[in-house]
Amino acid sequence: ILNVEQSPQSLHVQEGDSTNFTCSFPSSNFYALHWYRWETAKSPEALFVMTLNGDEKKKGRISATLNTKEGYSYLYIKGSQPEDSATYLCAFIRVGSQGNLIFGKGTKLSVKP
Amino acid sequence: DGGITQSPKYLFRKEGQNVTLSCEQNLNHDAMYWYRQDPGQGLRLIYYSQIVNDFQKGDIAEGYSVSREKKESFPLTVTSAQKNPTAFYLCASSGASGTGETQYFGPGTRLLVL
Numbered sequence: 001i002l003n004v005e006q007s008p009q010s011l012h013v014q015e016g017d018s019t020n021f022t023c024s025f026p027s028s029n030f031y032a033l034h035w036y037r038w039e040t041a042k043s044p045e046a047l048f049v050m051t052l053n054g055d056e057k058k059k060g061r062i063s064a065t066l067n068t069k070e071g072y073s074y075l076y077i078k079g080s081q082p083e084d085s086a087t088y089l090c091a092f093i094r095v096g097s098q099g100n101l102i103f104g105k106g107t108k109l110s111v112k113p
Numbered sequence: 114d115g116g117i118t119q120s121p122k123y124l125f126r127k128e129g130q131n132v133t134l135s136c137e138q139n140l141n142h143d144a145m146y147w148y149r150q151d152p153g154q155g156l157r158l159i160y161y162s163q164i165v166n167d168f169q170k171g172d173i174a175e176g177y178s179v180s181r182e183k184k185e186s187f188p189l190t191v192t193s194a195q196k197n198p199t200a201f202y203l204c205a206s207s208g209a210s211g212t213g214e215t216q217y218f219g220p221g222t223r224l225l226v227l
Contacts, residue, residue, distance in 0.1 A: 004155065031213055034213075042219075043219055043221070044119070044203070044218045046215040046216070046217070049213065049214070089155070089156070091156075093213045096223065098169075099207075099209075099214070100146075100158055100171070101156075101158070101216065103155035103156040103157075104155050105150075105155045109187070
């Protein structure tokens with residue numbers, strides 16, 4: 001059984017705080033890692049697709065890093081805003097899986113104004 | 114606008130009844146997927162289709178069936194054999210399966226059992 005673990009399960013921060021959370025995945029047979037953002041009452045939307053060890057990607061105030069050798073990825077949000085409130089999902093793809101995603105349970109972020 | 118639509122938003126099923134969830138995309142994507150979300154769990158793959166007239170079982174296919182007669186449509190039927198169908202169902206598509214491309218999601222259908 002392949003497990004993708006995300007921590008923490010939920011996070012409450014004040015507006016302006018920077019925050020980060022973790023996605024852990026099997027380090028063998030790595031193909032790619034996806035990050036998605038899922039706001040309440042909306043569809044999940046893609047943030048990053050990461051494939052190379054040491055990858056670092058950035059989109060505005062959100063960035064992500066990848067360590068495939070130890071099997072983890074960090075997502076960082078700098079200067080959190082209330083509109084960043086959402087559940088952040090990571091999904092792992094292993095070699096030979098036909099590109100199918102294995103999702104973690106998500107980290108639910110709440111940013112208080 | 115290009116995107117994925119799912120209907121209905123809410124669906125009620127009676128005991129022993131089959132129900133069909135609709136998923137349509139106008140993104141010209143080859144691959145389509147169905148996921149199920151239960152409270153406290155990650156999204157789990159039910160079925161996927163890499164191309165028209167072809168589909169494969171995901172991790173939790175029992176009690177479900179699909180068809181892929183048209184590129185833009187991938188309906189999911191929840192059969193009476195699915196003993197615990199109450200869940201939130203998400204449809205997704207991607208340009209190609211097997212490449213790890215970004216998946217684009219619909220707004221979801223919540224299925225409730227009467």
